[in-house]
């Protein structure tokens with residue numbers, strides 16, 4: 001049976017391009033099908049936490065527009081404080097640039113890419129897999145679905161269960177030159193205003209990316225919250241914060257986009273088809289961060305596919321196992337911490353504000369020096385108390401979300 005490639009990858013976001021780079025660099029033939037044409041705008045804050053530097057196998061610093069070491073925190077626009085880290089925490093980029101660099105590296109390593117080719121689904125036969133598109137079909141030995149939040153590949157092989165949908169609104173705002181300079185190394189983070197959501201401002205070279213995210217059920221309230229967030233940045237909260245005095249000149253690309261979140265161990269492959277990144281629901285339920293997990297899962301997918309194609313493994317089972325072991329354990333822990341946060345947002349806000357321990361732990365997680373699972377480990381022999389607290393917090397958090405969904409900000 002002749003095939004178009006050993007591996008077909010649907011989607012040239014971070015998950016797809018990193019998987020393609022890893023495979024093509026090792027001499028495996030890769031065909032990427034990408035529905036858009038690059039460079040393309042992607043709704044995303046495009047904040048890369050420092051820990052991602054250990055994972056991307058080449059230097060991408062050319063696309064870093066700002067390096068952030070300061071965070072201005074507020075809780076529902078009140079109790080504002082700022083914290084400065086001696087070391088970089090987050091690198092702000094734009095996705096059109098980042099994704100173009102990742103894809104270029106994959107192509108330079110030998111991957112082929114077809115733009116404007118949207119995968120509609122996949123069919124598995126005994127000797128090959130076939131990706132169907134509007135213009136025809138492409139055959140390969142294995143398929144990686146890296147086709148984002150609505151994954152046609154994931155849907156067509158039934159790998160979408162256990163995915164909850166979050167939602168985020170975001171826009172690119174041009175602002176006055178003084179604010180652009182004053183906040184060039186600063187992120188604004190407002191949390192605790194409503195259950196499971198927060199607002200952010202990420203500085204870029206010539207504008208700010210401003211967004212809000214939370215449970216999809218709260219989409220309408222989130223737009224109200226977005227407007228309040230802009231007002232807070234412009235004129236401050238009338239009650240107790242000083243105005244930041246940011247003057248917004250123009251708002252571009254205000255859009256919402258789903259954030260798929262999986263919070264329990266699941267299957268990430270079916271026979272010879274795998275899903276990675278957003279297609280697998282691999283985003284942090286606490287923060288919505290997904291690029292790091294797209295890169296990690298892209299690499300794990302490449303490892304499993306290579307081992308299968310080279311005959312070292314009889315199946316792709318290792319992929320599901322490694323995603324569950326290495327990523328889902330961490331993401332389920334993040335979800336537990338989200339419940340705890342939703343139960344006591346003000347207390348946690350004060351912990352980060354008043355205690356160096358709280359702030360240092362926050363920075364270490366962003367830098368990859370600590371992980372969410374360390375919170376549980378910190379309880380030692382009392383770990384069961386943490387589990388119990390999380391279960392209670394989940395109930396309180398769900399009740400708060402329902403209440404907010406019914407009553408909004410009133």
Ligand SMILES: Cc1cc2nc3c(=O)[nH]c(=O)nc-3n(C[C@H](O)[C@H](O)[C@H](O)COP(=O)(O)OP(=O)(O)OC[C@H]3O[C@@H](n4cnc5c(N)ncnc54)[C@H](O)[C@@H]3O)c2cc1C
Pocket residue numbers: 010011012013014015016033034035036042043044045046047048049117118119120146147148149151152153167168169170211256257258259276277278279283288289290291292294
């Ligand atoms: C508003 C917002 C802000 C965010 N901010 C951050 C942030 O600051 N930091 C962070 O780490 N994460 C952030 N995220 C999450 C992050 O955007 C995603 O987790 C990340 O893009 C996932 O990468 P991916 O490669 O899996 O999918 P994507 O980046 O979505 O890439 C999928 C690719 O597949 C293509 N495609 C889609 N369907 C098909 C198809 N059927 N056939 C072929 N091609 C297809 C798309 O065009 C796209 O190029 C944010 C998300 C949102 C919505």
